[in-house]
Amino acid sequence: MLAHTHARCGASDSEAAIVLLHGFLGDRRDVEPLRQKLGALADCISLDLPGHGDSAWMPTIDAGTSAVDAALATLEALCPPPARLLLVGYSMGGRVALQLAARLPPPRLAGLVILSGSPGLDDGALREARLSRDVALAARLRAMTPPHFDEWLRREWYRAALWGGRLQEHPSFERMLLRRTDGAQPRDRAASLERESVGRQPSCWPWLEAPPAPVLYVAGEEDEAYCKVATRLAEHSGVAEPVERRLVRVAVLPAAGHALLLEASAPVAEICHAFASQVLPPPLVPAPPPLSEGVRIQARGPEGVDALSARLLPFRLPLTAPLPLARGPPVTERAGVLLLVEGMAADGRAVRGLGEVCPLPGFHSESLDEAAAQLRSVAHRLQGALLPFAVARLDGPTAKRG
Structure with a gap:
């Protein structure tokens, strides 16, 4: 199993997880800002890929194991089926995420985010040339001492054209560089580079022509090579x-x-949060365990009911016709969350209240994510509370008693 951080969502029902994969020379600390942003939506699993971070010296990882095989085995153990996975990978991690997506059974894949990652090379000659370059660079890395490795990063690696020319001026560059060299062994990075070379990667372009789940591709405008990938994908994405x-x-x-x-x-x-909010269901408030037969929680008085449970139920309903808006594209569906409150009155009769929130883009100030977060907070406070009848029934026309 790869070294990892498994951060659990407080309201998660464990039906989905977001998997975060770092790039070459990095480790799971690089994706921590993403985990902090996405952690409210689902469990987040950040992996150290082979040859990186705490996975670099793990004796249980065979030297010949690919990052895809190692990640797949780790995810099967941490988040087994039928849980759905949203894969998010940067650079080399994006390539690993893409290959994982292609190998997962379609019901397991909720979505894929590729951050400046290569779908592979179509041409066999280009793959051979890329592999030769990576093998030669790996040989150089194996011969480096840690001080030489630090110098190579500054003078060569991070001065390459794909970084845009201003990277070393960034205020966080030195902190990032320290993570790259802190305890790093160049030979571990060399093994990863050679094993995970784009030259060894099968082309995933055919898979991207008809993926079984939504895909988001992100590139920086100063990264010419990956902007070309973005352009090619955009041309075939049904503009x-x-x-x-x-x-x-x-x-x-x-x-x-x-x-x-x-x-x-x-x-x-x-961007990742907005995409994840669309492809993952809002986390549900777990329902309380069922009552044993013959056991009943009585109301504490005739003025109200004991709320046995309060649950959130997400929904999406297609409109019969597009709804044009003054700003932005027309709305083709309504997405919202139902709040279901179930309890028991003093006379033993069931009381159910059903409410909903369904903000309309362009009309309401709250987003669906913000409204769902407020409802989650309310639902947690309702469970086990003594509620007046009007509140328990949510005063809605669909509320039922009896």
Whole structure:
């Protein structure tokens, strides 16, 4: 099993998890800002890929095990079926996430986010040339001492064109560099580079033509190579379709190169959160365990009921016709959350209240995420509380008593 951090969502029902994968030379600390932003939506599992972080010296990982195989085995143990997975990977982690997505059974895949990752090379000659370059660089890394490794990062690696030219001026560059060199052994990075070379990666372009789940691809506008990938994906993603219906969505972030997790940490987190909110159901408040036969919780007085449970139930309903808005694209569906309160009156009769929140984009100030978060807070406080009848029934026309 790979070294990992498994952060559990307080209201999660364990039916889904978000998997976060770092890039070459990094570790799971690189994706911590993403975990903090996405942690309210589902469990988050951050992995150290083979040759990196705490996985670099784990004796249980065979030297020949690919990152895809190691990650798949780890996820099967941490989050077994039928739980659904949203895979988020940066650079090398994006390639690993893409290959994982292609190997997962379709019901297991909730979505895929690729941050500046390569779908692979179509041409066999290009793959051979890339593998030769990576093997040669791996040989250089194996010969480096830690001080030489630090010098190589500064003078060569982070001066490459894909970083955009201003990376070393970023205020957090030195902190990132320290993470790259802190306890790192160049030979471990060399093994990873050679094993996970794009030259060994099968082309995933055919899979991206008809993915079984939504895909989001993000690149920095100063990262020329990956902007070309974004352009190619955009051309085949059905640009005539509304964004929410496209299988592959593309975002290019201004004033950023390849180091998206450093130069554009906040925008990347916001984009990933919006995407995850669409492909994952809102976490539900767990229902209380069923009462034993013959046991009943009585009301504490005739003026109200004991609320045995309060649950959130997400819903999506397609509209019979698109609803045009003054700003933005027309609305084709209504998405919201039901609040179901169930309790028992003093005479033993069941009381059920049903309410809903369904903010309409462009009309309401709250987003669905914000409204659902408020309801989760309310639901937690309702469970076990003594409620007046009017509150228990939520005063709605669909509320039922009896």
